[in-house]
Amino acid sequence: MNARAAARALDALARGWDIIVESETGRLALRPVETGGAPLGTGRKLLISAARAITLKLANQKEAARPDAPVLIAVPGALDSARAIAIADPSLDLAQPMKGPFAAQPLPAPQAAEAAMQLARLAGLLPAYHLLDDGEVDFDAPVVTPADVAAYADPAQLRIAARARLPVSASESAEIVAFRSDADFHEHVALIVGTPDDSIPVVRLHSECLTGDVFGSLKCDCGPQLNGALHAMAHARWGILLYLRQEGRGIGLINKLRAYQLQDQGHDTVDANNRLGFPTDARDFAVAAEMLKALRVPAIRLMTNNPEKQAVLASLGVEIAERLPLQIEANPHNARYLVTKRDRTGHQL
Numbered sequence: 001m002n003a004r005a006a007a008r009a010l011d012a013l014a015r016g017w018d019i020i021v022e023s024e025t026g027r028l029a030l031r032p033v034e035t036g037g038a039p040l041g042t043g044r045k046l047l048i049s050a051a052r053a054i055t056l057k058l059a060n061q062k063e064a065a066r067p068d069a070p071v072l073i074a075v076p077g078a079l080d081s082a083r084a085i086a087i088a089d090p091s092l093d094l095a096q097p098m099k100g101p102f103a104a105q106p107l108p109a110p111q112a113a114e115a116a117m118q119l120a121r122l123a124g125l126l127p128a129y130h131l132l133d134d135g136e137v138d139f140d141a142p143v144v145t146p147a148d149v150a151a152y153a154d155p156a157q158l159r160i161a162a163r164a165r166l167p168v169s170a171s172e173s174a175e176i177v178a179f180r181s182d183a184d185f186h187e188h189v190a191l192i193v194g195t196p197d198d199s200i201p202v203v204r205l206h207s208e209c210l211t212g213d214v215f216g217s218l219k220c221d222c223g224p225q226l227n228g229a230l231h232a233m234a235h236a237r238w239g240i241l242l243y244l245r246q247e248g249r250g251i252g253l254i255n256k257l258r259a260y261q262l263q264d265q266g267h268d269t270v271d272a273n274n275r276l277g278f279p280t281d282a283r284d285f286a287v288a289a290e291m292l293k294a295l296r297v298p299a300i301r302l303m304t305n306n307p308e309k310q311a312v313l314a315s316l317g318v319e320i321a322e323r324l325p326l327q328i329e330a331n332p333h334n335a336r337y338l339v340t341k342r343d344r345t346g347h348q349l
């Protein structure tokens with residue numbers, strides 16, 4: 001269980017370099033479609049998601065247990081990078097409609113293939129790889145196992161790295177606390193608002209949303225939620241905003257923008273994620289439980305409309321004294337998004 005092997009693999013994927021994923025059932029030499037160059041030759045094979053295989057109308061892919069399960073396809077004829085990306089990226093389907101037909105192939109090393117799909121998501125890439133022969137793979141390709149990938153995502157290695165006073169517009173008495181983890185390079189942050197005392201704090205788990213938090217996007221409710229939560233904390237005895245670096249519900253910013261492109265084509269926020277080959281929500285709230293532990297906060301009054309967050313935190317031993325709603329006025333740009341969250345992901349709106 002070596003998170004560092006996973007970190008090396010993620011670094012390679014981001015740069016378009018090859019990786020080798022090795023499990024008990026075998027090993028796969030893979031090159032990321034989005035960032036790596038297409039290997040030479042014809043009759044190549046691609047590892048893609050089940051959701052993508054269904055959209056590409058593969059004969060035997062009528063339904064999939066999960067949208068992010070791996071499927072191996074054979075691609076007839078020549079395959080350059082542009083064609084490989086068009087096969088992998090659903091947001092290009094309207095611009096480049098004719099793809100296929102493709103046949104699903106027997107999947108060698110299924111556990112390795114599953115880990116590869118998780119690595120693509122953790123790297124913020126399209127979940128798609130070229131399958132390489134052993135003789136083609138980079139000589140120094142990092143070798144990673146499914147256990148390494150699981151260790152990478154383990155938030156138990158989180159610790160406080162730095163803290164400082166940070167007056168903010170919602171409250172002049174606030175302190176920012178940054179956390180570091182041995183496993184991954186995400187810098188999760190907490191903002192402690194007001195003066196901690198022995199009362200139960202108002203706590204908000206806020207997942208990073210660059211478009212909403214920074215640019216004031218009208219497409220979601222994140223910006224007003226961030227603002228509303230900080231002001232509510234300033235009026236309570238004290239509160240903690242946990243700012244989780246889990247952009248795009250855990251699929252990363254670039255993939256979220258692809259999801260936005262699919263939403264512009266009529267898909268809702270759930271179908272868009274799934275069509276890209278990702279789960280509806282790929283976040284890991286265990287990070288938040290570790291942050292609360294490091295801050296020595298055993299009980300909270302959780303500000304959320306998302307029962308899933310509440311259930312996960314409670315299952316991780318966080319005592320939730322109360323759930324406080326965080327309702328945001330809809331606007332014409334996010335009305336469908338809010339209705340979808342109410343109707344399809346159980347948000348209490």
Ligand SMILES: Nc1nc2c(ncn2[C@@H]2O[C@H](COP(=O)(O)OP(=O)(O)OP(=O)(O)O)[C@@H](O)[C@H]2O)c(=O)[nH]1
Pocket residue numbers: 205207208209210220221222225246247248249250251255256259260269273303304305306309326341347
């Ligand atoms: N993939 C994807 N992520 C989105 C979309 N809209 C917002 N997000 C991300 O969703 C996260 C915010 O989650 P929300 O669903 O708004 O809220 P929640 O955390 O589930 O529930 P609350 O606690 O009630 O706010 C952030 O990481 C945003 O980047 C979208 O259309 N697609």
Ligand SMILES: [Zn+2]
Pocket residue numbers: 209211212213217220221222223
């Ligand atoms: Zn948002």
